Amino acid sequence: MDNSHLPSQPDRRDFLTKAASIVIGGSLAIAPVVAGIGVLCDPLRRKSEVGASIRVASLNAVPEGGEPVAFPAIITLVDAWNTTPNVPVGSVYLQRLKGGSVRALNASCPHAGCSVKYRPTDKDYFCPCHNSQFKLDGQILDLKSPSPRALDELPVEIRNGTEIWVTFQRFRAGTHEKIPV
Numbered sequence: 001m002d003n004s005h006l007p008s009q010p011d012r013r014d015f016l017t018k019a020a021s022i023v024i025g026g027s028l029a030i031a032p033v034v035a036g037i038g039v040l041c042d043p044l045r046r047k048s049e050v051g052a053s054i055r056v057a058s059l060n061a062v063p064e065g066g067e068p069v070a071f072p073a074i075i076t077l078v079d080a081w082n083t084t085p086n087v088p089v090g091s092v093y094l095q096r097l098k099g100g101s102v103r104a105l106n107a108s109c110p111h112a113g114c115s116v117k118y119r120p121t122d123k124d125y126f127c128p129c130h131n132s133q134f135k136l137d138g139q140i141l142d143l144k145s146p147s148p149r150a151l152d153e154l155p156v157e158i159r160n161g162t163e164i165w166v167t168f169q170r171f172r173a174g175t176h177e178k179i180p181v
Helices: 012-045
Strands: 053-058 069-079 082-096 102-106 117-119 124-127 132-134 156-159 163-167
Touching (some): 053 069, 102 156
Antiparallel strands (some): 053 163, 082 102, 117 124, 124 132
16 A cells, blocks of 8 residues: 555654743743843832931031021932932921930921921021911911921931931821821
8 A cells, every 4th residue: 555645644753842842942031031020120119218217417416405407308219220319308407405305397388398497586487488487396386377287297316326317208288197298
């Protein structure tokens, strides 16, 4: 019997070789793709120092029992693929109290976010945007003030006996509650 007119049957070994090549080649191709996705997504996991403790000043820069002194809040800003060191994001007023503790107030007015100024002659903080006044402890001085709350006090920590570290945080303006932004 002549089988020359029948089509040739594929060899099983050829099929297994081709299937193994596809599986091995596919798994080798997936590894760099997964690594590339990890590298691209890495910056999204990074965080800025906003809300973290930052070194603001030394104790020697703030007179004991004295008047508040303004200092810039400087952080390292990290967003996506960019890291920007020494970015001023606001300012704080530091005041050394009797007993050695330090009070830190955010220098942004809770009404509209304007910068408040300390007035040594009146011993108060003044917001030029709406003429509101705040006491040295940050409480509202004028009951007719449009500010919904007192100046925002920030947590302070004294490290190494001489460094003032403040947990700098901004809060939503115009609300009675301190809502972090």
